[in-house]
Structure formats: C-alpha cells, structure tokens
Amino acid sequence: MSYRTEPLEAYLEDAAAGRPTPGGGSVSALAGALGAAMACMAANFTVDKKKYKDVWPQVRELLDQCEAARSELLDLVDEDVAAYAQVSQALAMPTKTDSDRKARRAALEEAVKTAMQPPLRAFRACCRVIGTLPELGRHANPNLISDVGVAAALSLGGLEGSQINVEVNLAFMKDEDLVSRTRLELERDGEPARAAARKVLDKIYSRIRK
Numbered sequence: 001m002s003y004r005t006e007p008l009e010a011y012l013e014d015a016a017a018g019r020p021t022p023g024g025g026s027v028s029a030l031a032g033a034l035g036a037a038m039a040c041m042a043a044n045f046t047v048d049k050k051k052y053k054d055v056w057p058q059v060r061e062l063l064d065q066c067e068a069a070r071s072e073l074l075d076l077v078d079e080d081v082a083a084y085a086q087v088s089q090a091l092a093m094p095t096k097t098d099s100d101r102k103a104r105r106a107a108l109e110e111a112v113k114t115a116m117q118p119p120l121r122a123f124r125a126c127c128r129v130i131g132t133l134p135e136l137g138r139h140a141n142p143n144l145i146s147d148v149g150v151a152a153a154l155s156l157g158g159l160e161g162s163q164i165n166v167e168v169n170l171a172f173m174k175d176e177d178l179v180s181r182t183r184l185e186l187e188r189d190g191e192p193a194r195a196a197a198r199k200v201l202d203k204i205y206s207r208i209r210k
Contacts, residue, residue, distance in 0.1 A: 002078050011077075020088060021081040025115075025165040029076035029122040032158025036070035036129045038151035042136055042144040055139040062132045062139075069125040073158070076125075080118035080165075086111040112172045119165035120182065126159035127193040133200045149204035156197040163190055 003011045003022065011030075015022045043063035046052045052059070090108040094100045130152065137148045163186055170179050 003081070004074055004078060021084050022077070023080070023084065023165075024161055025080035025084070025119040025122070026077050028119065028158050028161025028165060029073045029080055030158075031154050031161060032122055032126040032129065033070050033073035033077065035126070035151045035154030035156075035158055036066050036073060038147045038154065039066040039129055039132060039136060040070060042140040042147045042151065045141045045144045046139065049141065052139070052141060058135065059139055062136050065132050066129055069129045072125050073122055076118045076122045080115075080122075083115040083118050087115050108172070109174055112169045113175070113178070116166055116169035116173075116182070119162040119169075123159055123162040123166060123186065123190070126155045126162060127189050129155045130159065130193045130197045130200075134196060137200055137203060145204055145207060149201055149208075152197045152200040152204070156194065156201075159190065159193055159197075 003014075003026075011022065015027055040063060043059050043066065046059045047056055047063060087108070090104060090111040093104040093107055095104055133148060133152050133155070136151075137145065140148060166182065166186060170182060173179050
C-alpha cells in the first residue's frame with residue numbers, strides 16, 4: 001500500500017496503532033515533506049508577483065530546490081515502510097542451529113543497512129530545505145514569514161527524527177567503516193543545519209513579536 005494516495009486519517013491511524021510501520025522514519029520524512037511544502041508556499045507567493053520582481057530569479061531557484069526535496073521526502077514516507085519490512089523478515093528467520101543464526105545475522109546486517117537509507121536520505125533532504133530558509137526569509141513575501149518559520153520548525157523536526165532513525169540502525173551494524181562515515185556526515189551536516197534553522201526561527205519570532 002502506498003500511503004501517499006491514502007487519506008491522511010488512515011496514515012495517522014496506522015502510525016498510532018500497535019504495529020511496526022509506519023514508524024518514526026516514515027513520520028520524520030512526512031514532517032520534512034510538510035516543512036518543504038511550507039517553504040514552497042512562501043516561495044510561490046513571491047514568484048511572479050510584480051512587487052517582488054527583483055528577487056524572482058533567487059526565489060525560483062529556492063522553490064525548485066524545495067520542490068525537489070518535498071517530492072523526495074514524500075517518496076520516503078513509503079520507502080521507509082518498505083525498507084523496515086526487510087528487517088522484520090530478517091528478525092523472523094530461524095535460530096535453531098549455528099548455521100541458522102549465522103544466516104540470520106548476515107541477513108539482519110544487510111536489512112539494517114537498507115533500512116538506514118530512507119532516513120539518511122530524509123536527513124539530507126531536510127538539511128537542503130533548511131539551507132534555503134535564510135535566503136527565503138529575506139526575500140519572500142513578508143506576509144508569508146510565519147510559514148517560513150513553520151518550514152524551519154518542521155524541517156528541523158524532520159532532521160532530528162531522521163537522524164534518530166539513522167542512529168538506531170547504526171547501533172546494529174558491524175561495518176565499522178560505514179558507521180564511522182555515516183556518523184561523520186550526521187555531525188558535519190546536522191549541526192550547521194540545526195544552527196541555521198534555529199537562527200531562522202529566532203529572527204522570525206523577533207519580527208512577528210514587534
């Protein structure tokens with residue numbers, strides 16, 4: 001089943017139910033997609049409006065970036081569910097003999113590597129959206145400034161949730177090189193994105209509280 005064509009209520013009911021999926025990785029991708037959508041909204045209320053003609057090229061570029069991220073994050077809502085199914089299959093493998101247990105460990109290692117990819121891609125997409133927000137906050141229609149703030153809040157939530165789901169998969173991996181490289185990426189890209197999102201939020205609060 002593809003959740004992108006199902007009612008929102010159905011998705012939320014499944015997420016709230018006592019079942020493995022959709023879980024935190026899928027929900028984090030959805031949060032990121034909503035954040036990207038709010039960034040797109042702010043951009044769309046700016047491009048092609050004569051009042052903001054001077055910044056059309058910059059805002060169109062930001063819009064393209066956010067649209068691409070939104071589309072990817074929406075895909076990842078379902079891809080995370082599909083990836084976790086492989087983990088469930090590996091966990092269900094027999095453990096009666098040494099050979100069984102060895103095969104199960106190998107299958108679980110590969111399944112966990114697969115399961116890590118959707119939240120890692122969601123993390124990257126959220127970082128990209130956050131990267132557009134400082135400039136979007138400067139150039140977008142000021143009537144949409146609160147939506148830029150919502151984009152920052154949701155993208156930050158999507159980033160944090162996605163990183164949590166990457167980390168929980170890393171904890172089960174034996175591939176030390178992959179674990180090291182992935183954690184380095186999370187730290188290298190995550191901290192600047194967090195700082196940028198919080199700075200955007202601080203600026204927007206200061207503007208709307210005047």
